[in-house]
Every structure is written in C-alpha cells, then in structure tokens.
Amino acid sequence: MTQPIGAASDAIYGIHADALRVNRDRLSVLAANLANADTPNYKARDIDFRQVLAGVSNGSLTMARSTGSHLSGTGAAAAGVVYRQPLQPSADGNTVDASQEQARFAEAATRYRASLDFANGRIQSLMLAITGGR
Amino acid sequence: MAGFGIFDIAGSAMAAQSVRLNTVASNMANADAVTGDPATTYRALHPVFHASRPDASGNAGVSIAGVVESTAEPQRRYQPGHPAADADGYVYAPNVDVVEQMVDMISASRSYQNSVEVLSTTKDLMLRTLELGK
Numbered sequence: 399m400t401q402p403i404g405a406a407s408d409a410i411y412g413i414h415a416d417a418l419r420v421n422r423d424r425l426s427v428l429a430a431n432l433a434n435a436d437t438p439n440y441k442a443r444d445i446d447f448r449q450v451l452a453g454v455s456n457g458s459l460t461m462a463r464s465t466g467s468h469l470s471g472t473g474a475a476a477a478g479v480v481y482r483q484p485l486q487p488s489a490d491g492n493t494v495d496a497s498q499e500q501a502r503f504a505e506a507a508t509r510y511r512a513s514l515d516f517a518n519g520r521i522q523s524l525m526l527a528i529t530g531g532r
Numbered sequence: 533m534a535g536f537g538i539f540d541i542a543g544s545a546m547a548a549q550s551v552r553l554n555t556v557a558s559n560m561a562n563a564d565a566v567t568g569d570p571a572t573t574y575r576a577l578h579p580v581f582h583a584s585r586p587d588a589s590g591n592a593g594v595s596i597a598g599v600v601e602s603t604a605e606p607q608r609r610y611q612p613g614h615p616a617a618d619a620d621g622y623v624y625a626p627n628v629d630v631v632e633q634m635v636d637m638i639s640a641s642r643s644y645q646n647s648v649e650v651l652s653t654t655k656d657l658m659l660r661t662l663e664l665g666k
Contacts, residue, residue, distance in 0.1 A: 496646060
C-alpha cells in the first residue's frame, strides 16, 4: 500500500502544517494592508483564520466540480479573504487602521511561531524515538 | 512561494514612502524661495499613491501613480525692497504649508517604520522556518 508524501507529513505535523500555511497567507494579507495604509480607496482585508483552516484541513476549500470536464481549483489562497468592517473610515476611502493591522500582524506572527514550535516538537519526538536518546 | 511576496509588498511600501519623504524634503527646502514672477514660483509636490496590481493571492503593494504639483496660487507679498520684486513691488512665495509638510513627514516616517517592522518580523519567521528540525 502506498501513501502519498503529503499524507505522511500530515501524520507527523498534524494540523500545524496547515496552520503554518494559513498563517503565512494571513501575514501576506496583513502586510499588504500595512503597505497600503496611505493609499486612497484601498480596502483593508483579512483572512477568517478559523474558517480557512477548517476548509484547508477537510479539503472543502477546493472548487466543487459537477462534471469531470471542469478544471480543478488549487484551493486558492484568496478563498476566505474578507474585507474588514472599518471602525473609522477616512475621507479618502481608505479603511486601513494601522494600529489594528499592527496588532493583527503581531498576533499572526506569534501564531506562526507557535505552530513552528509545535512542528519542531514533533520532529524532536520522532528523532528521540529513532535514535533512542543517544 | 507566497511567503516571499511579503518582501515585495513591504519593499514597494518603503519605496513609495521614501518618494513621499523626498517630496516633503523638496517642498520644505523650497518653502522660502521667492521669485518675482508667479509663473516660475516653486509649487508644492505631492505623490499619488496607488495600489499596484495584486499578486496571485490578491495582495497588492504600493506604486506611485505620479507626482503632482499643487494647484494653490503662490502667496503674494508686498516687499518693494526685495531684489526679486516685480514692477509693482511684489514677490511671490511658494504655496508650501510647512505645518502640513511636517505632518506628512511624520506620517511617512511612521509608515516606513511599519514596513521595516513587517520586513524584520517576516525575515525572522522565515529563518526560523528554515531551521525547522535542527
């Protein structure tokens, strides 16, 4: 019985591999918000982490195909991206609140770091099992 | 890999903000450059920010759509003793609002700092990712 490589690494890293991916995408979205903090008419966006992570984990983020001739989607990263509801929109149509974006960016970076530590822990446990503590 | 897109986004934001700082510097430097002809008087420069074309995951950096001259009229001052005064004794000072320029400068430098912060956080996360399992 053969097992695809992706499935094997999923068994090692569990949900943390997907969490890393989603957090990385979220960091990109938030970085774009911060970059466009002074751009007129730019609308701030964010990723609904819980929804996207659930979708990535059970594969429901890929496009539904009703016939075999439809192209399969790649589970685009753009899925689950929502526009932020502005707290105090500015006159130039920009909805980026820099301090809020900074806080979210710090949050996403911390989550990314946490997932990384969990993945590292898995690897170390495996190494311990393989080497027997020598 | 999507993660490297953050470097492009933050880089474009830093480039745009430094153009903004340059225009502020130019405006401040010329704030007192009076002439005897309103047509040749220095006019304040303002960069126009524009969200650049989004990458594959829909995240946009910043580009400069252009640098426009202020349309406000130069200030007319009655200084008949001034060597550059016109036949009626008037000189024309640039329409630069120094307070507005200072505020613009602070805003630009804050945004620049934000981008630097995004860059260094992202770099740190990616280096940690590279060291996964070590």
